Amino acid sequence: MSPSAYEQLKLAKLRAKAQRKKLTVLWQPNPDRDGVANPQRLAKESDADILGYGGSGGGGKTDLLLGLARTQHKHSIIFRRVFKNLRGMIERSRSLFNQDGLNRQKDSFNESLHRWSLADGRQIEFEAMQYEKDKENFRGRPHDFYGFDEATEFSRSQVEFVMAWMRTTEPKQRCRAILTFNPPSDDSGNWVIDFFLPWIAYLFPNEYQHPNPAAPGELRWYATVDGKETELPDGEPFEHGGQTIRPLSRTFIPAKLSDNPHLANTNYGAVLQSLPEPLRSQMLYGDFAAHRQADPWQVIPTAWVKAAQRRWLEREKPIMPLSGVGGDMVRGGKDALALAKRFGTWFDEVVKIPGVNIEDGPAAAAVFYEQLKDERNIGYINIDVAGVGSSPYDSMKVMWPGKVHPINAASGSSYAVKAENGDVVLRMKNLRAEYHWRLRMALDPVHGDGLALPPGNEIVADLCAAKYKMMAGGVIQIEDKEEIKKRIGRSPDVGEAVMMAYLPERLDDSGTLETGDNPLSDYRG
Helix, strand or coil: CCCCCHHHHHHHHHHHHHHHHHHHCCCCCCCCEEEEECHHHHHHCCCCCCCEEEECCCCCCCHHHHHHHCCCCCHHHEEEEEEHHHEEEEEHHHHHEEEEEEEECCCEECCCCEEEEECCCCCCEEEEEECCHHHHHHCCCCCCCEEEEEEHCHHHHHHHHCCCEECCCCCCCCCEEEECCCCEEECHCCCHHHHHHHHHHHHHHCCCCCCCCCCCHHHHHEECCCCEEEEECCCCCCECCCCHHHHEEEEEEEHHHHHHHHHHCCCCHHHHCCCCCHHHHHHHHHCCCCCCCCCEEECCCHHHHHHHHHHHCCCCCCCCCCCCEEEECCCCCCEEEEEEEEEEEEEECCEEHHHHHHCCCCHHHHHHHHHHHCCCCEEEEEEEHHHHHHHHHHHHHHHHHCCCCECCCCCCCCEEEEECCCCCCECCCCCHHHHHHHHHHHHHHCCCCCEECCCCHHHHHHHHEEEEEECCCCCCCCCHHHHHHHHCCCCCCHHHHHHHCCCCCCCCCCCCCCCCCCCCEEECC
């Protein structure tokens, strides 16, 4: 017996209601498979205040950012470094947010502001920070969700600056930030490895070291204490310097193409397979240990620095007087005072003191005194006197008469690289070029001096940050320090101190080398 017209109409209404209910579920994480939790679901359910997500290409990074912004947060903002790279994400948002066709009249996208105003009151903005200074555009603009797509394209200072306004006035609304990324393709993106080092070291123990690695999804807590990021045992607020400090939790969750059913059965895997190495391993497997192709104009190759770090692990600290000390000076601000000590070819771990703790020149000199007071013999102390360095120099030259040398990076240099027949091949534009090039030659795996550098990713990033260019007549010019700071978002303090510690001691008062001698007696450059 066929249903009546009334029953048919009633059944059609029930089906339409069920369909509307089904379609209004705008986003759900990818499903678990074979009893293994899907990374998108783990990311959604994570309690981390700051979460890193990704690794390989096609792991569902875009949908995760859009899905959480659409379903979990009230005021969201999603960034790419260059705005044109957001076009694909904006188009994907149209597909996700308008999939049922029911909200087209209520949800609206403002083309000029690049902002969704959704029927349920949520707002989602799309923005870019192409230049370092663009971070100032977001000062005082709070959001409860921050998404940084391809976070390696940003500088660390951009990300941390913008996240300072991660807050909400709604008591039940959680706040969080998610950084999605593949392994960095060049050294400027290495900051994400430092930022998520416990998890990266857990996943790639042969390439990265951390005293206490963290499993994917495991929470760790961090806070800035006296200007320095500090890992803490838990997230309990504590009193320090008259202020209450609440640590923020952090974690990293890796994702692969096979975790994303929307792409796993397409030809995207074949596309990744066809990429040249190391990009293939980075994108296909999320391999942070895959060696990247260095910039051909990078002064010091990354592989040379890491080889020097391996030598450090294989050697004991030599029993000998302190050969040289290098200091990159600071007064106040966000940069750090860095002090490097060299014993022959072996460098001790670099001491860093946050700039906020260095109020003047005597305070900087006091740091050096505290670090060097037990050294009975010191070969020399080189400090950068550009900017704020002249005041510490005035104090230190009284403490160690005849041992402290001012390093003026802009001063001239007589250092030259010669061929075997004595012909000059390269000249240096200034002393800055010289101390970079001297360390480059000393780290050369074939003709260098077998230097041993302390472990840590920061020293790698700092020493490998600078680029050079060849000027007329074979003159080497090194990228200006301020330009490096703009590009990587911080000052390469540690690397500068190491290079100061390697410079020869025979300097005149202007910081110009009196001879072209190398500080090591067994120089083979």
